[in-house]
Amino acid sequence: GPRLKKKSALKNMVLPQKPVTQVQGYKSFLGNNPGFSEEDFLGKVKTAFVLIQEAWAAKNLSKVRRFISDGVFQRFTTQFTMMNLLEQENRVSNIRIHDIRIDRFKIDGAYDIAHVEITASMKDQFICRTNPAFNSPGGDEAFKEYWSFIKKRGVSGHDMYQSNLCPSCDAPLPDTLGDAGKCEYCGAFVNSGQYDWVLSEITQADDYVRGYAFKKSDNLKQKAAELIAEYEDVSVQLLEDKASNGYLQIKTAWVLKDPALMRRFVSDKAYHKIRDSFSGERIVFNRLWLNDVTTIGISTSKEENRNHVFIAVTMSSQRVLLRENGKAEIIDPSIISDVEVLNMSRETQSKAGKGSLYAHICPSCGAALQNSLDVHCQYCGTELNSPKHEWIIEDIMSYGEYMTYFKTEAKNMDEKLNPQILDDLYDVKDYALNNVMILVAADGVFAAEEQEFMEKLAKRWGFNVQKIGPLFTLARSGRLALKMPEDMKKRRQIVSLMKKAAEADKNVSPEEQAIIEFMETQYLS
Template sequence: MITKKKQNPATIFIFIVLILMTIDAFSRAGGGGGGGSGGGDGGGIFQIILILLYLPFPWNVITIGALILLGYLFRKKTKQASVLNKVPTATNLKADPAFLKYKQTNPGFDENAFLVKVRTAFMAIQQAWMEQETKKIRKFISDGVYQRFNVQFIMMKKLQQSNQLSQIEIHSAVVAGFRNDGDFNVLDVAIHASMKDTFVSKRFPKLNSGGYDSFVEYWTFIRKAGAIKGGDLYNDIHCPQCGAELSEIEGETGTCPYCKTVINTGEFDWVLCEITQADDFTFSQSMAHKESNLYQKIQKISGHDKGFSVQWLEDKASNAFLQWEIAKALRNPLLARRFSNSESYEKLVAETEGAWVVLFNRLFLNDVTLISAWNDDKSNYLGFFIRKSYQRLQMKKENPEELDAIIDPVVRTQSQVIVLTRTLNAAPPKGLLYAHQCPSCGGTLSDTIDIKCPFCGAEVNSPDFEWIVEGVYSLGQYKLRMEGAEPDEIAEMGVGKVDDLLDVRDYAFNNVLIMMASDGVFAAEEEQFARSLAKKLGYNPSKIGPAIEMAKNKKLVLRMPDDPKKHGKIVRLMEKAAMSDNQVVQAETDLLNYMHQNFGS
């Protein structure tokens, strides 16, 4: 009689652990996607098969069952790792560990005093927004933030539109991010606030909207690191340089009219340089984690420029892009002539000739990120990824004051790239070109086709002093522009991988929520469908609440991938969502028609 040798349970346990370790190592080596190679030579699978063949019954069956369960849990966890599951809420705002370290190494920094300035800025900006006037806030906002307000005010005046805010409350303010940027420090502050928000257009009542809104926004502030000149731009009405009374500043520059000092450079105090919605901040953070060698790259680009900063460059890019958009919308390319090279200006002229005048009910920037840098024998080039949101109104050609059609039924997003160029070893500018000043002498400029400064005779759009627009491109055009070039990719995710930031299901779920809210009512049946769909798509049900609340408050924007192959599934899910409450109202029909016309079926 032959006696079977019994397997030691401890030995079997070790084999099972080895299998699990092999699976774990195999997934971390790149099989899970992301930055890995995604390939492999099959060696890990071969090892697993050998181990399974060695195990006796029933241990081999138990092990296979454990592997199946592990695979299911891993797949579920991977599916739940969505950007939409990371949108912050008022209850999960946390201070950045890097900021805690900054406070330890900078004992002179007063966090409470800084947050008082943040709250002062928040309330003052709400008032300025209602008044459509920036005079009282100009000294502590960057030129890019000023331009974001300015283009909206231009459009609001044309639409005879007002935005009344009431019951404004700041519930909390937390420093959620800190980073060094060249010679500057940058702080991201998460603000949880609520208010009653009402948009009214006397000219086009169809655009009216509003309601109570509770939200989280990220406000970004920048200041020169180390020793600064000192000053309080938020509570002191005097110029920090000359002491003259300076309660208001007129015009496009944050310049004291008495001593001519530009005071919103970060030399005197913290300056607000960006305002970002919670979902946009999450998307931007997922895309724009800068590489560890960024500082070396920007040092190579900046050369002797002591004021070089990525945040300030992104501010300049947003300023240029918005002025470019207004010039195109109003069919007035002269608005962009002074900061564009000849090739880009001629392209803008061609785009505006014979075009319809377009007004924007909404036009704002979701994301401005420096993504690439390169140079040739004469010039440096910088590429900035731009994600904008807008809702367009087309005016009649024969009478630009009369509405022809509302082009976009809801606010939608679009991605583009703006490229700025400057001569190698350029001289520091003496004036702010994007604020109508000659960079050669500082003289005041008007919007004109003449690119000669009337004071010093220099070409104002010369790249010898300032970064000027080389081109504004769609993502496809940018890829063609860069064929054969090898730019330094400053962001981990380059423009070619923008679609990978969100899965098809992310676009679909976002747009399904917009579909449900498009008629102004988010019914109980629709919310039930949304939560059921979220579960089916693999989201963590406990983390999709913020996205649903943003949809109810009409804070979500329509998002679509650039790859047309992904459009069909998204549109079909939106159609199904429209029927979730067993009726399709006109607003939902209009949105579906828009999707079919612009993105196919």
């Protein structure tokens, strides 16, 4: 069969196991953090992992708020909002960590990032009262994820994982730290990375290796880090965290048809564009998560006195229609992955803010903000959605819109990635294999003969089955999303490969048929 091209991101999902002293970035990290103890750090990661699974099942983040970033807090909060609308709960038990190791360290402005690979399993039961089709029986589920922790360089001596005291003033932290993570006594933002490691991202195995294949962007990362270093209150990772936070609040505003949820941090242009896209029907997202948030372009506008950062957000979700009678009807036959690009801007030489707009804090005076259509702080009168004190979402573009924008604006960008690169990280066979896995698991079971069929198909398409093990794990647990490139020729090839695979057993199930028809109308017409 046809061989895989070198650029395939899925070709090897099993990353090499190395002792911490040999992982990428360790030497410079240790130079900046001479007192680092791998054992203490991984102890914190284990604590975070177990407490976060329990918080997720309880839909209550109070026990973990102090060591998760604002963006991670928002990811969970958005998922809880959708689950409550669909009357869903996810019961987890028997949480076991099988293996945990540091995969690499990265420098990000004044911060350090540690990426940790976690192999774990748990009993996982999903219950949905508005549509039993979303129920899952709750067997033992094994999975591999990558958790990224961020901390201000050189900071040590605090342990926010075993203590519920403010790391700045030692006062007891309240049960509800809310979306700002702010101590009510001294005003410190305890989850800012200024005191201890903070969880800033959770990534599935398929998305993490795709990020690895993104090596070409080193120059851009460097330039973005230099541009963002002008502002002492942010780094590339922390700006991407703001982007994911704002993006999910926009999605929540869209579902609830409540523009006040996002008004304070979007430009007038973005506000009208998003508000005009509100649907007349009650559409809710089932199983919503962010796969990846990556900076793909930067530019400085001299005449506006502004810096712009373009951030690609990949989201996976399944749209569901909530009927008057309280029943949920499926719109998308499967979970679908989609990319949108945020254009975020801030004035050059802008001083550090007194808090984040995205966490309902006025960056000018530090007061707590309510959701409102009024863009002025009710305390100090500052115009909130101005790029004077904070990064503002100027525009939100579909991937196709960004490609068009890029064609005319690329010459004005200081450093950028051709958006085509996101398409090219996956070979046609990568897309097809991912999507066929979803077809095969569409009836809710991934039986032994289906596993065997997929292994044969993968071999025939030039994959090493051992090296794509995590993909099978994701398929079994329903954590894969349909993916498609922008390129129409590639799309046709992918749908054709999907059809062939579905017809291989001479029996195309209704679920498989629904997905194929959806792909044809959604992507080929």
